[in-house]
Amino acid sequence: MENLSQLKIGFIGAGNMAFAISQGILKSGDIPPSSVIVSAPSKNNFARFQAMGVAVTHSNEEVVDFSCLVFLAVKPHLLPTVINGISEHITPQHIIVSMAAGITLATLEELLPGGSRVMRLMPNLPCMLQEGALLLACGTGASQEVGALLKTLLCSCGLVEVGPETWIDAHTGLSGSGVAFVYVFAEALADGAVKMGMPNTLAQRIAAQTILGAGRLLRDGGKHPAQLRAEVCTPGGTTIHGLHALEKGGLRAATMGAVEAATLRASQLGRK
Ligand SMILES: NC(=O)C1=CN([C@@H]2O[C@H](COP(=O)(O)OP(=O)(O)OC[C@H]3O[C@@H](n4cnc5c(N)ncnc54)[C@H](O)[C@@H]3O)[C@@H](O)[C@H]2O)C=CC1
Numbered sequence: 001m002e003n004l005s006q007l008k009i010g011f012i013g014a015g016n017m018a019f020a021i022s023q024g025i026l027k028s029g030d031i032p033p034s035s036v037i038v039s040a041p042s043k044n045n046f047a048r049f050q051a052m053g054v055a056v057t058h059s060n061e062e063v064v065d066f067s068c069l070v071f072l073a074v075k076p077h078l079l080p081t082v083i084n085g086i087s088e089h090i091t092p093q094h095i096i097v098s099m100a101a102g103i104t105l106a107t108l109e110e111l112l113p114g115g116s117r118v119m120r121l122m123p124n125l126p127c128m129l130q131e132g133a134l135l136l137a138c139g140t141g142a143s144q145e146v147g148a149l150l151k152t153l154l155c156s157c158g159l160v161e162v163g164p165e166t167w168i169d170a171h172t173g174l175s176g177s178g179v180a181f182v183y184v185f186a187e188a189l190a191d192g193a194v195k196m197g198m199p200n201t202l203a204q205r206i207a208a209q210t211i212l213g214a215g216r217l218l219r220d221g222g223k224h225p226a227q228l229r230a231e232v233c234t235p236g237g238t239t240i241h242g243l244h245a246l247e248k249g250g251l252r253a254a255t256m257g258a259v260e261a262a263t264l265r266a267s268q269l270g271r272k
């Protein structure tokens with residue numbers, strides 16, 4: 001099995017997610033930048049990879065030839081064309097990891113050479129700060145050992161869970177897309193303070209810190225969110241009045257609906 005420190009890693013697609021994961025991996029210090037390569041048709045996105053010391057190329061085949069572990073980091077609709085272009089270069093030694101929303105392991109296995117070691121990954125943007133939430137699912141050709149290797153590598157990007165593929169679309173709604181839902185909440189939180197007279201930049205900074213602090217306490221404090229919420233609510237106080245306004249606005253239903261809609265869209269993207 002591949003040794004982490006000697007692993008050669010390639011990204012096909014040089015966009016936001018390839019950048020976030022490569023940053024997370026390189027920050028761990030386990031992988032030198034010289035072991036990483038990234039490809040894209042245009043050089044528009046190359047500068048931030050080059051700044052990390054990562055090699056760049058316009059050739060997807062070159063990425064496959066260089067790497068043992070290949071992340072497919074293009075938009076879902078481009079996957080068939082991209083895989084078609086690299087298929088002849090894929091060997092049984094390669095580990096292919098798709099992060100494309102919706103695209104199933106069955107589709108990937110159909111597109112790739114028979115017996116390929118393939119996995120699905122659903123990451124999110126905070127991988128770049130090593131605070132991502134990632135879910136991995138193994139294809140039929142990927143052994144538990146391969147799953148364990150990937151998990152070890154990706155731990156530098158944040159929380160990594162390995163689970164059945166049936167969870168991936170829900171994880172996409174919860175966390176891949178969920179990051180954007182939190183940003184909308186952050187904007188709205190700050191806008192509320194702006195409405196009440198606070199300068200915008202200060203309100204944005206305080207909203208960000210409020211979400212970070214609440215998130216860390218929730219993740220690390222070992223308490224259920226309902227318990228933490230109760231600890232903030234003084235009877236007859238400010239918080240319960242604010243919460244009443246949130247409930248009247250349907251925040252919970254809207255949030256559940258957002259996760260549901262994103263999950264359903266992911267499974268729709270996966271339908272052929
Ligand atoms: N952005 C996010 O927060 C998340 C994205 N994803 C998934 O990650 C994948 C990539 O998404 P983003 O990074 O956001 O997209 P992006 O648009 O930022 O990056 C896509 C990259 O692919 C490149 N590309 C286009 N055609 C190509 C080709 N034929 N060969 C090689 N590269 C090509 C583009 O030049 C660009 O660099 C998608 O499948 C998406 O579903 C998953 C989780 C979160």
Ligand SMILES: O=C(O)[C@@H]1CCC=N1
Nearest residue numbers: 101172175176177178
């Ligand atoms: O919006 C999308 O389709 C991608 C997948 C999860 C986050 N961004």
